[in-house]
Amino acid sequence: MLITVLLIMVVMVGYARQASQISGKVVSVEDNEPLPGVSILVKGTSRGTVTNMDGEFSVQAASGDVLTVSFIGFTTQEVNVNGGQTSYEILLESTMGDLGEVVVVGYGSQRKADITSAVSVINMDNMGEIPTTNVSRLLQGQAAGVQVRQKSGRPGEEMEVTIRGIGSLGAGSQPLYVVDGFPIGTSLGQTLNPSDIESMTVLKDAASTAIYGARGSNGVILITTKSAKEGTVNLDFVVNQGIQNVPSGRRTKMMNGTEFAQFKNDSFVDRIRYYENREPAIEEIPLEFRYPEQNTISTDWFDEILNQNAQFQNYNVTLSSGKGGIRSLVSVGYVNEEGAVIETGFERFNVRANIGGKVNDFITMGWNIAASRSNEDYASTNGRSALIGRALWADPRYPVYNEDGSFNDYIGGTNGVFGTANVVQELHEMERTLSENNILTNGFLEFTFLKDFKFRTSVNATLANTEQKNSGHLLWQVQGLTRLLQEKLLCIRPGMRRLT
Structure with a gap:
């Protein structure tokens, strides 16, 4: 107990030696007038004060502390406390100029x-x-x-x-x-x-x-x-590069092959118990689900369609000049962005130019044109029947590729809603593209006469062209549709026999 008290006293004495009385005055930058009611707070503590009618303050602070000075209508400022300085004059800049x-x-x-x-x-x-x-x-x-x-x-x-x-x-x-x-x-x-x-x-x-x-x-x-500024010549080059990933928190946790087989096994057992009120015989459970632990293949179809570390690139070059009353600007940009899903992406090339200025003391004119060409490779992503929905429903017991390296055309066997075409194969072999050409141009002519009186006439035009393509392997699509129909029939026929 005595040792604890001594330690507390040592800490208090140490603090007393470090802390000192800091005083100062807060004034406005614009007119150098004192500011009353300004809040002075030692950052990270509850110690603080406010300035008096003369803008003066006094507060306990140690060397290395930071004073946060704030007042409505003025920019908040932080002041570092130096060990050898005990008096400060703080200048606050008004934000009312905005x-x-x-x-x-x-x-x-x-x-x-x-x-x-x-x-x-x-x-x-x-x-x-x-x-x-x-x-x-x-x-x-x-x-x-x-x-x-x-x-x-x-x-x-x-x-x-x-x-x-x-x-x-x-x-x-x-x-x-x-x-x-x-x-x-x-x-x-x-x-x-x-x-x-x-x-x-x-x-x-x-x-x-x-x-x-x-x-x-x-x-x-x-x-x-943007347009050029008078009296300046600027060349700007901007580069943005990075990678994009689907956050782990946004990824659905998928069942592996064993878990899926057990899930199907339980569904057959529960169906017989519910509709027939009895325990099913082992032979009534389909062989592929009878022994779940034997399903060693586990394909995460959602992970298979994701593009890991998708790259993003953006380049922009702008040249502007403003001399002799004439301002001109030319801007060129290029974007290449890989999508979060494989075989998807976006590419755009754009150029923009404008010129304007005073023809004489009474006439001002300007002209602006922007053009772009974009290409997008996209995938159907909305709804359960779209690619992402089908990847989430796909049977994990089937591999993406066959043993010879070719695509496994169809997955899911005869298991109803879980049967689907190979979504990875579809992304690689089907073409879904959207191309756009856009031109936006406008110009104006402005006349100034009398005092504070202007007359302005302007014209603009917008041109756009869109081209969309959807294509794929027709034989593969027909085969997939045929197998899906067969699967549905196999699921329905036993039920129809029971009803009759």
């Missing part, structure tokens, strides 16, 4: 401080760090009331965006996209490269979307693409 930022709203723009409708401005500062091929993914988690959901997981697929919930039971819920002032529709497709976007604004309520009429009933997303 209210002077100009926000694109409808066909014009407003200062953020003047906006009274429901408008969200997406912060694009760190968007370059998001490895995505689709513009709609940039909205994920960036604005209140905006829900972004993935549809099927296909590489390159556009996300489903809903603003403030579903507004109609029958019509679609996708918002209207407006690019550089021109309404495009409820889908951007593969026209735009996320790296080419300068700003995004989400219009949510009726007041802000009224000028778009019925098309804006589900909300409006305004997109402004």
Whole structure:
């Protein structure tokens, strides 16, 4: 007991020697005026204080501690405590300057401080760090009331965006996209490269979307693409590379061959017990399920169709120049993304160019064009009859390949719903491709006369072409269908005889 008390006293004395009284003053950067009521907290502890009317404070802190200084309307700042310094002057920068930022709203723009409708401005500062091929993914988690959901997981697929919930039971819920002032529709497709976007604004309520009429009933997303800055010449090269995997937590735990045979064995036993109220004889259980432990083959069909460490590559080169009142920009991008399922992937090549500037003191003009070519190899993934559903239902007692290395055409024997064609073979031999060509171009001519008066005329055009291919080995498909029909008949006939 005495030793414990002495240890506590030693610790307290040690702390008393390290901690000291820290004082200081907090002032505003803009006018150097003291700030009363500022919160001063020693990070990681409950010790803290607030500044008085003169912006002064005093708090106990040790060398190496960090003071967290925060105040409404100002940027939070962290100050390191040095052993030899006991007095600090802390400068806080106001965040109210953001209210002077100009926000694109409808066909014009407003200062953020003047906006009274429901408008969200997406912060694009760190968007370059998001490895995505689709513009709609940039909205994920960036604005209140905006829900972004993935549809099927296909590489390159556009996300489903809903603003403030579903507004109609029958019509679609996708918002209207407006690019550089021109309404495009409820889908951007593969026209735009996320790296080419300068700003995004989400219009949510009726007041802000009224000028778009019925098309804006589900909300409006305004997109402004990048252009060159006056007096600068820039060459930017951005590379994003990585790998993608299906998380282990999202993978279904599958039965092995022995467990599946035992499951089928139990189903035959339970069926006889339920319908005939007796114990089945061993001969009544099909031979292939009679002794489950003899089933040594175990194929995880879901794992077989997954692409382990699928690669993702994204390259973007942008050259911009702004001299003599003329601004021009050229951007080239390439994306290659392997899908989470084998033999699936997405590839896109896009190019964009714009030029604009003042012709004279009264006339300003601009022209913008974006073109893209995309190719997608995809698999049917939705529903139980699709590839992933069939992989989850497939009989694990059958191998992917025969002993000679050829594909095992059909798996499941005569076992009803668990019989299916070889999904790995189908992914390798069937072709499902979707190719898109998109061109988006627009131009404007603006006249400035009198004070604060402008007249602007503009034109735009959108061209799109889509080509879809579905092909496979016809003989293999017919054989699989024939075997499946035979299996169904074998399952039904015994029941029909019992009824008659």
